[in-house]
Amino acid sequence: MMFDILKFITILALVMFAFSCxxxxxxxxxxxxxxxxxxxxxxxxxxxxxxxxxHGYATLLATAESLFWALFGMGDLNMLELTPRASPEGVLHIMGKPVFTETLGKIMFVMYHVIAVLVLLNLLIAIMSASYQITEDNKEVEWTYRRLQDVMFHRRVGLTLPPPYNLLVLVKDVTGWAWRRASPWQRRRDVGSHGNEEEEARIAKTSEETYKMVVERLAKRYILRRERATNGTG
Incomplete structure (x- = not known):
């Protein structure tokens, strides 16, 4: 869901930047x-x-700010009007009303509101609806998968002992770590085993993949049995 919102904000920012330019x-x-x-x-x-x-469109930053507040109905439409006024002492006098520029600016302003408000807002609703539907379709699988993960985690050796016997596992781990650090023979063994790190990493990765595959199959099996029991065919 957050990814969809970030995607919408990115598209909106690109549209605002294009119209600001x-x-x-x-x-x-x-x-x-x-x-x-x-x-x-x-x-x-x-x-x-x-x-x-x-003026709201004098600089690029001011233009972006004006277009942003225009999304909330706080834009100043007077900035689109280009009716000239007689300049003092005749300096920088705008000769005649630039009808083409003013008309084009108003058309662009309408297009900006249509794209930013109507099209992109409906796009956000459609994206979030699709994400919600995907989550709704996969909720049984996700719930079962997480439940089986928790079950498999708590069924490991040493985690099922009741207090205070679970402290024995901690004492065992600390003692083993201290023994490996203090024993010269064990240190030499550890140094000699550095060449097998890649093999151990590969075995660990394979074990992790096997674990995930087993959990996924158990989740599918649980869902299938539940559907059969619901339909009365189990």
Missing amino acids: GFHRLYRFYGSVHGYMCDTYGESSLKIVSCARP
Whole structure:
């Protein structure tokens, strides 16, 4: 489930980054002029956008922030309007209203909401539903497998002794470890056995694989018997 959420967040971040690059590329000039006019003359070059806050698409970081808050209905639609205002002293005056840029920006904003809110949200619901269905289908196998693992673990030698007799196993292990450390003959034997480490690792790996295979077969056998008993054929 967490992997599905991380996958959705990654896809959403890629979509937001792509649209952020597009909006920043489209509105970079007007945002830069807006910032310069507000800093120099205290008056924006755009009629609707005020100097109380910077333009939402002037920088890439500001664009990503604006698109993020737009997902929660907190976006400022005035940033999409490019109606020019007469500049003081005629500096950096925008000649005419850029209708094409403004229309394209609004279309991109609608596409962003459709993709980010409708498509990706439904994709998240579908992914999580599929994961839940897979978990629901495998719950019997998983439960039986974990149960048999616990049973096999607690049936090992030394783990079934009641207290305080289980301390004898600990004393035995500590004594054996101390004997191997203190005995010169045992140390020489340990040094001579380093060449068989790969063989021992291979045997241990084979034993682990055999153990897992046995547990899986026991789990399937248990489920099969349970199904037969439920159907009345056992």
